[in-house]
Amino acid sequence: MAKLAPTSIKYIVKGRIKAKGVIEKPDVIGAVFGQTEGLLGSDLDLRELQQAGKIGRIEVKITSKDGTSEGEITIPSALDAAETSLIAATLETIERIGPCAAKIVLEMVEDTRSEKRKYVVDKARDILKGLMDTGESVSEISESIKESVRTHEISTYKGMPCGPDMEDSEEVIIVEGRADILNLLRYSIRNTVALEGTSIPQAIVDLTKEKVSTLFVDGDRGGQLISKELFQKGEVDFVATAPEGKEVEDLTKKEVFTSLRSKLSAEQYKTSMSKQFRERKKPQAEKFERSFKSTTKVSAADKERFKKTLEELVGTRAACIYSAENELLGKVPVTELQNVLKTMENPHTIIFDGKVDFRLNSLAKRKGVKFLIGMERENFNSSIAILSRKDLE
Structure with missing residues (x-):
């Protein structure tokens, strides 16, 4: 007898058994083979189909109580939908099992591939969602390529x-x-x-x-x-x-x-x-000067830290450069501050014994500096938080 591989199963025929009397599993299987033999011709004979591996092992579960028996029958099928439907329908033609009057009622024909289809659809949906969430559009990819080319064009x-x-x-x-x-x-x-x-x-x-x-x-x-x-x-x-x-x-x-x-x-x-x-008038100039004072809020702890470091630098003509984690990246003479700053990666805070002018601010802005603290400062607008010694008092 050829065996039906689990991966070949397309449908599972399930039926309910009721018998007036005590019957056992061999009685049910015998009735299925015996009473359906020749009903649909040799092409759909259950014995032939089972030997050819088109029908799997017939499973039967029977319980008997008070002189009656009930149970269920399961037949795995590798046939197509139409042929499987015919096999399922023949079960309801069975009228006796063993010595007892009996009846098999078809409960369902389960398509084993439906679960696989559902899994595939759900998985495909998740994959597509991931691609849509993280994937770049054609225009973004195109712009990324162009940006890379432009960067390499800079001489x-x-x-x-x-x-x-x-x-x-x-x-x-x-x-x-x-x-x-x-x-x-x-x-x-x-x-x-x-x-x-x-x-x-x-x-x-x-x-x-x-x-x-x-x-x-x-x-x-x-x-x-x-x-x-x-x-x-x-x-x-x-x-x-x-x-x-x-x-x-x-x-x-x-x-x-x-x-x-x-x-x-x-x-x-x-x-x-x-x-x-x-055309500038004095009142306007005064208003202009006031508007350039830093509006960035500085925490009390940062303000105290800036003030302490600045006091330590008084008279040294030195500059301290810190990271975002408040680690000292370097201490250099003020005369070398701009040259050193050009070579540094991710400076966050600069505190120095000198005057914050526009040139230093411009360079600091390009390097991503967030705080620029000096003894004095010129009046100009800036995205950087600029503080003088007076601002820290």
């Missing part, structure tokens, strides 16, 4: 980041940092070079004398200060400014090209700045 010119076409172009756009170059590359502006710091390198000064130069600065006071210094050292031809309060690295394509189209000649820019300065 260097005498130690400064620059766009791939800067050296070959007759015109150059001077920006403040590497992030500005990356943003302009998004919009196919490739003739850029970055100051990458707070002081104007001599190489930039030389470039302004060799090429038609446009200074493209952030729309804040820092941009004005950089413009002023470059005017003193170099020969800038034009100045483009980001919208007020915005940085070049965050501009959209429309904002970038609008700013560049609206650039002013160096003389026009100087005149514009002079006019703004003359």
